[in-house]
Amino acid sequence: MAYQTINYSVERRVATIAMNRPETLNALNDDMLRELYDAIKLADRDAEVRVVVLTGQGRGFSSGQDLNTFQHAGEQRDIGAHLDQIYHPLIQRLAGFNKPTIAMVNGVAAGAGMSLALACDLRVAGDSARFTQAFVRIGLVPDSGSSYFLPRLIGYARALEMTMTGMMVDAATALQWGLVNRLWPQDHLAEETTCLAVELAEGAPLALGMIKREIAYGFAHPLHETLEREKDFQIQAAETEDHKQAVQAFFQKQPPMFRGR
Ligand code: LHQ
Numbered sequence: 634m635a636y637q638t639i640n641y642s643v644e645r646r647v648a649t650i651a652m653n654r655p656e657t658l659n660a661l662n663d664d665m666l667r668e669l670y671d672a673i674k675l676a677d678r679d680a681e682v683r684v685v686v687l688t689g690q691g692r693g694f695s696s697g698q699d700l701n702t703f704q705h706a707g708e709q710r711d712i713g714a715h716l717d718q719i720y721h722p723l724i725q726r727l728a729g730f731n732k733p734t735i736a737m738v739n740g741v742a743a744g745a746g747m748s749l750a751l752a753c754d755l756r757v758a759g760d761s762a763r764f765t766q767a768f769v770r771i772g773l774v775p776d777s778g779s780s781y782f783l784p785r786l787i788g789y790a791r792a793l794e795m796t797m798t799g800m801m802v803d804a805a806t807a808l809q810w811g812l813v814n815r816l817w818p819q820d821h822l823a824e825e826t827t828c829l830a831v832e833l834a835e836g837a838p839l840a841l842g843m844i845k846r847e848i849a850y851g852f853a854h855p856l857h858e859t860l861e862r863e864k865d866f867q868i869q870a871a872e873t874e875d876h877k878q879a880v881q882a883f884f885q886k887q888p889p890m891f892r893g894r
Contacts, residue, residue, distance in 0.1 A: 655691025697744025
């Protein structure tokens with residue numbers, strides 16, 4: 634499919650979605666937001682795709698909502714409808730995606746651009762990555778899931794500090810705070826991310842999908858309910874061909890070959 638504002642490619646079972654408006658540091662306009670939604674849907678439906686990497690072209694990851702849209706909308710803008718109709722379905726689709734997602738943060742991630750990175754399972758960064766909850770700097774509040782994901786990832790106090798000050802967090806601090814999982818020199822970012830993505834793409838797809846849901850469930854539920862949910866998932870996982878084949882492979886001292894069955 635031909636996109637105007639993003640690039641989409643699949644290699645070695647990894648779909649890479651690259652936001653492509655580098656002149657604005659990949660500011661999010663309606664076209665890009667819709668294309669991102671479509672690309673994630675496409676990756677979801679493509680059985681060949683097992684992992685998605687989200688990144689930005691040029692020196693930015695994403696600078697958040699395209700502020701030109703605000704400037705030109707005048708009194709016509711309906712932010713509630715915009716969030717309901719465009720941002721919320723995208724964030725829900727990304728967070729609820731049943732395959733591993735990696736945000737490869739190649740530069741600045743601001744406002745809703747940062748929210749997109751937060752909605753991915755893992756965040757990896759090059760050393761020129763930077764993060765800002767820019768909303769407050771233009772008199773707005775966090776949206777697109779930032780207030781949900783951020784305290785879960787970095788804790789309440791740091792989430793408040795980031796959202797109330799709009800401070801810029803550099804890559805080293807992001808690693809220390811647990812905002813990113815891995816940090817590499819900028820020159821190695823693409824190559825290292827590919828290694829990680831391919832490693833996940835060779836993993837057990839059904840188990841990976843369940844792990845995402847299980848960890849999210851465990852974060853929001855009491856122990857006794859989580860134990861029940863773990864049991865349900867484990868029963869399903871134990872019935873897969875992938876599990877049975879991997880146990881055989883273990884005793885044959887062979888690497889497992891997961892087929893997603
Ligand atoms: C931009 C943008 C941008 C357009 C840089 N738009 N052009 C969603 C929907 C509904 C309701 C409300 O909220 C939201 C969520 C949000 O995301 S609100 C937050 C929106 N984002 C921001 O407020 C961030 C604005 N940008 C910045 O603060 C800086 O540009 C950052 C810190 C991202 C990067 O700074 P620098 O590295 O110094 O780059 P720069 O400022 O020079 O930007 C480079 C170019 O990109 C520049 O254009 P120019 O023609 O002068 O080269 C900027 O105008 C343009 N740009 N962000 N969001």
